[in-house]
Amino acid sequence: QRTGFAEVVYCSGKPDAYLADIYKRLLAEQGEVFGTRATPEQYELVRRQLPDIVYDPVARTLKQERPDKVRSGCVVVCTAGTADIPVAEEAAQTAEFFGAHVERLYDVGVSGIHRLLDKVDLLQQANCVVTAAGMEGALASVIGGLVRNPVIAVPTSVGYGASFHGLSALLTMINSCANCVSVVNIDNGYGAGIIATQINRLACK
Amino acid sequence: QRTGFAEVVYCSGKPDAYLADIYKRLLAEQGEVFGTRATPEQYELVRRQLPDIVYDPVARTLKQERPDKVRSGCVVVCTAGTADIPVAEEAAQTAEFFGAHVERLYDVGVSGIHRLLDKVDLLQQANCVVTAAGMEGALASVIGGLVRNPVIAVPTSVGYGASFHGLSALLTMINSCANCVSVVNIDNGYGAGIIATQINRLACK
Amino acid sequence: QRTGFAEVVYCSGKPDAYLADIYKRLLAEQGEVFGTRATPEQYELVRRQLPDIVYDPVARTLKQERPDKVRSGCVVVCTAGTADIPVAEEAAQTAEFFGAHVERLYDVGVSGIHRLLDKVDLLQQANCVVTAAGMEGALASVIGGLVRNPVIAVPTSVGYGASFHGLSALLTMINSCANCVSVVNIDNGYGAGIIATQINRLACK
Amino acid sequence: QRTGFAEVVYCSGKPDAYLADIYKRLLAEQGEVFGTRATPEQYELVRRQLPDIVYDPVARTLKQERPDKVRSGCVVVCTAGTADIPVAEEAAQTAEFFGAHVERLYDVGVSGIHRLLDKVDLLQQANCVVTAAGMEGALASVIGGLVRNPVIAVPTSVGYGASFHGLSALLTMINSCANCVSVVNIDNGYGAGIIATQINRLACK
Amino acid sequence: QRTGFAEVVYCSGKPDAYLADIYKRLLAEQGEVFGTRATPEQYELVRRQLPDIVYDPVARTLKQERPDKVRSGCVVVCTAGTADIPVAEEAAQTAEFFGAHVERLYDVGVSGIHRLLDKVDLLQQANCVVTAAGMEGALASVIGGLVRNPVIAVPTSVGYGASFHGLSALLTMINSCANCVSVVNIDNGYGAGIIATQINRLACK
Amino acid sequence: QRTGFAEVVYCSGKPDAYLADIYKRLLAEQGEVFGTRATPEQYELVRRQLPDIVYDPVARTLKQERPDKVRSGCVVVCTAGTADIPVAEEAAQTAEFFGAHVERLYDVGVSGIHRLLDKVDLLQQANCVVTAAGMEGALASVIGGLVRNPVIAVPTSVGYGASFHGLSALLTMINSCANCVSVVNIDNGYGAGIIATQINRLACK
Amino acid sequence: QRTGFAEVVYCSGKPDAYLADIYKRLLAEQGEVFGTRATPEQYELVRRQLPDIVYDPVARTLKQERPDKVRSGCVVVCTAGTADIPVAEEAAQTAEFFGAHVERLYDVGVSGIHRLLDKVDLLQQANCVVTAAGMEGALASVIGGLVRNPVIAVPTSVGYGASFHGLSALLTMINSCANCVSVVNIDNGYGAGIIATQINRLACK
Amino acid sequence: QRTGFAEVVYCSGKPDAYLADIYKRLLAEQGEVFGTRATPEQYELVRRQLPDIVYDPVARTLKQERPDKVRSGCVVVCTAGTADIPVAEEAAQTAEFFGAHVERLYDVGVSGIHRLLDKVDLLQQANCVVTAAGMEGALASVIGGLVRNPVIAVPTSVGYGASFHGLSALLTMINSCANCVSVVNIDNGYGAGIIATQINRLACK
């Protein structure tokens, strides 16, 4: 692959026949296959053809992974609340599929800052930290002030009212006064996982 | 006064003759006078009539205060950065003019969270905390997670690019996951100072 | 509790098993339990385990409260129209759960200003007034001009067209020319109830 | 005139030579002339040619009016604050130039609702009420609840921060729960004056 | 009625029991009753109690009108396309219920300007023209250039993409270079009908 | 030139030395030179080196054109008002420089629709119509309903208040119910001139 | 037809009876009929009356076309991804129905730029290129840099998060630094197809 | 330094006395000093105290750097146009100051894609690519499709009209279909330089 990554299936909206085919083809070609944004119905469909396929209803990933995969380096994936976990898991499982060792720090949002501060050592060991947060998205700035490696911030659509489906969190993160923070699209755990993998690979070379 | 507050002069855009008159009238009626958003030129103008008037070029307040004023209770005014200080001082001096004891905690933004955490005791003693922050405005949420009394968040127009002159900070603060945070208009230090005074007065009764 | 408030359950989107467990655990620990944004289905679910649980389909609260609770002070909760009552009740019941005495003034919007003016005495006795309004949200400013204690304004998503799901009311309230008005998120009755409780507690100390 | 109104000069940005010419031509043709958004420099320029021209530096109108004009009916023009007066005067003088009798009620904003309520009789006699207000623009709704004839609401760019140069007031007024309120562009006193004149003329026929 | 209008029922979201009661009460008190935004289900519900109630599924009005009503004056209601007719009919039937004679000019949008120009005489006879248009909303400006009485512009949510549910039409209408145009909320046919009635009544006095 | 167009100079913000050089180089290479968005100061500067350069202070073009140029086909350039002429001239002169015959129809906005309708024959002969309009931008739709060839709509930043510096006109034009309308950036007369030239060339082949 | 195009049916939201009638009438009058935005249900409905009607579930077109149609010239229709194909097909089939020869280049988005560059010859032969793209919409600019004839850019609502249902792609395209790009409404394949047809017709004359 | 970076001076808006002091202090402490957003006046001021200070009027950096600095790794900094160079230079000089080897690829925007494609080898050698682009910002996506390491996208405020001071470019970049793209604030070359340095350091370890 020119980009250094095997092809990933973005399941959302794929027609049934096409989805089953692409899963079979990629598994045959690559020995493993990874997809995101899969529905339970798509899982049932693909499972009929590939009985060993694994579905995670929280992350909405649909995958069959090589058993012998070695994971290296260190990526930390954090969330502000429990509602951000689906996005965080999309990021974490993407990074794991592409060979990164991942640590999870969930529900460490700023309203309970002490749970986060207890984990500063782990954060500082990461080659890259992925931060998923909705509502006001302040977690990215707090983490950005604690580490010396890049923070990839993923705004999530969690929230209501003036969160505007993730826009408020996106603006918070783009304006972060912590200089190591860069931002991907709302709910784009997949993109954050890819970038974290790239950085982790550079650090492991 | 029906509202419990002496009349305050909003100097911005007032014609010269009118401004000088209102300062003289209010000083005569109240024995003291307080104004906000004054320019250096307005200071020179008023000083010609009221030689004891005091101007603060940072807060842009223009005032003559009773010497014997007793201040009670505790309001804490915080800023994320030094550029937020003009707004914070507008709040602090408003609260002081109306009788609150004010403590200042400036430049304790989330990129240096430890400076803030060193002051948790002070924050927890406050009857009300005013928090002025621009850019991503995350400070309000962090403070909101540390205290049990109300936090008045003032978004400031400090920042550039996607800060949109304070809109980003406003959205951050309105979406705060800390439940004790409520928000006033961008750069409205005066309003925050009034509300902090009201809460402090209730606590001191 | 560090924040001075028992844990409250935000029921929206909680998985069934998790919701039932958290209700049982909190009732055991606290002797009472309070949740917001509950659906009728969640009520049925929790009731199977906790037969004394009470559901309010308007406020969408799901709670079991200590019978002997004493309520003190005075919080007034107002709405502009009848469609704002669900948000107002979330605020009112939150404040009541945490010990505030609450008076309700519903449907006193500016298109019938006289119904509001008849109640000025009550408004002026409140330690804090919570104002829920959608559409143009003008009620907060009118009330703000009548009282000397803080007004917590809750924009509601009531309206259509250019109300933009509460954004118009939010902007109205943030721009209020009444200085005692501060604002929480659209439909955030819970947050308004917490802040009103904090202010009322300070006044009752 | 097909539209029922003599030609009015919108002075803003007109080249000097063109402006002087159009004033001379219109005065010759119509026996009077009316212009809006004129600068002091434009006044000096036109005065050199038409020595009887009259400039109002607050309303920024530049006009020479027939001495014998009879004004009929009743239009009331209100403002929330003193800073809205330039827009209100543009409306009032437009209506007067086109033959309406105008009453002014300035600085009757909702933070001092009693000054407004004292004038309910006058408001109810108006064939049309023009309401100029910036910041949160709540005045239009309050007046709309008190009268039985149309209210033309003019949002003004008065305010700061989240007033967004009049957008907040515009949204407030468009969402007015008072059904007799319709809205013109931000700072468009001229348009409001024209519509008020049209309604007043229909009532006087 | 202080406002000069009988009470109208805004059916949207009203609980069933409450809706039936209010229809019965108003019919008893007023001898007729008018409601907007009614669903077919609400019609069935009310019809069980008031068998003579009439439902218009296009305008979504639900009404029982005095048979002997005399309508006077002239209001013209226009639409740009056929999809704007529901909003236009809400306006037209409101004005008719309150005694105005109404003429309808539907589907005369600017892409077929000649159909509109054929009706200039009718437009110029109207005391008030109501214009409902979505998408780009240009019709209001074209009509505004043809008449000498007020035009009430109603943006509709008709359109897709960058029409933003009526926002684009609203902005078009607010910026109209025709000075006789004022604007109400998106889809607010009712408000436009009330204001047209007020103007028509003044003209008929 | 791969694109079929000689290089054009976008003068805005170019450093002085660089601007003089590029004008000299292009004139040498091409025998003529065309630039847009030039200031009077830039004209003086370039004129010192190229005495035959021609500056149009309205269109802000700075050019030296081959005397023997033959112009063919037909492009019509329209404006709604006189304030839109600078943008229209940028379009017209661009098309002329690249060989199109251009007809101008200025100040034919919808508030005086008859001036436009008098010119329908000319509009229908054009291979392409460029329409520059600010404020509500309705002219593009009206013209789009009258012709059978493409209309390039240029929103202009002319207007105030809710015109939002051309955004309102842009939205109007993008939502045009006339299917032959496509849109370029606000004030982008140059781009419209290029596209009109391309279409005119195809028609002249 | 004054506009040079037969009447096309915009099926979205048309009542059943009306839809069947209009299809029958147009087929009778024109010998063929073309409609857009048809649902499968509408297809079933129309087919009962016109058994030879053809439905394309991807493009959502519903048509019966003359068998002997000759197509001339060259329009190229491109998409960035597969999800943009419905919009592209609406454009392509519209152009084909009105007599243009159309070439399709699908899934040539900028993340695989080489697939696009392989087709530069085809792009340069087109009289007009239609480009449908969602998300960041960068394809229009890349194509605009490769051709000398007009590019009609159609933003699509494909994407999530900060794509804001096509707004992001629309802004990208409107700001295109390629001067030959003009833009139609989000998802408006039909409009793009009409304009491409107009340009292609001019080139074929 | 906890963050791994020496203190950098953000010169914008710093009072004169404070600026001179901080430059002297940092040079004494660190042996070198780096500042951004400096004006020519600030350069004159600082130069009076530190005669060896170097000012770059394009990047607006003000620095004195250790002569013996070794730069390692590879960061590529690209711009779409020449007007983006100030932002790019802020990024490039930041990365150089902190020890990265930087290659510059300026003016390789998508309207001349071949200049970019000639440099694919260099892009693919970079540990991180920084891409500064305004207007439609499409360059980030094109580069993102060509490399396997992270791309840091910096939207610039270059553009006019609907570029909304960089917002359009920001949205383009956030929606990039290239998964390796993450985004910082508009014009934030400094932040991009820091993140590129962090990634480059990890790759060089």
Ligand SMILES: Nc1ncnc2c1ncn2[C@@H]1O[C@H](COP(=O)(O)O)[C@@H](O)[C@H]1O
């Ligand atoms: N959750 C996701 N969000 C954004 N992009 C994704 C996601 N999952 C996969 N992708 C991208 O989508 C590509 C496949 O898209 P498609 O060809 O439409 O299936 C993958 O190669 C990834 O680059």
Ligand SMILES: Nc1ncnc2c1ncn2[C@@H]1O[C@H](COP(=O)(O)O)[C@@H](O)[C@H]1O
């Ligand atoms: N209606 C509400 N709106 C906003 N926040 C709420 C609401 N109800 C509860 N909360 C907050 O949500 C917290 C619980 O969130 P969770 O851990 O997701 O259940 C509570 O402690 C409250 O701080």
Ligand SMILES: Nc1ncnc2c1ncn2[C@@H]1O[C@H](COP(=O)(O)O)[C@@H](O)[C@H]1O
């Ligand atoms: N203050 C104003 N705001 C909006 N429109 C105005 C104003 N003053 C005058 N006009 C309109 O502008 C027209 C004259 O415009 P112009 O031809 O540009 O001078 C008048 O006939 C009015 O319709």
Ligand SMILES: Nc1ncnc2c1ncn2[C@@H]1O[C@H](COP(=O)(O)O)[C@@H](O)[C@H]1O
């Ligand atoms: N997909 C489409 N998007 C926008 N406009 C369309 C579309 N399809 C057809 N139209 C236009 O809609 C007109 C018919 O509209 P109607 O009279 O509502 O059926 C046609 O003549 C076209 O101008």
Ligand SMILES: [Mg+2]
């Ligand atoms: Mg950053």
Ligand SMILES: [Mg+2]
């Ligand atoms: Mg809050």
Ligand SMILES: [Mg+2]
């Ligand atoms: Mg306030």
Ligand SMILES: [Mg+2]
């Ligand atoms: Mg209204």
Ligand SMILES: [Mg+2]
């Ligand atoms: Mg108007």
Ligand SMILES: [Mg+2]
């Ligand atoms: Mg169009």
Ligand SMILES: [Mg+2]
């Ligand atoms: Mg362009």
Ligand SMILES: [Mg+2]
């Ligand atoms: Mg990305």
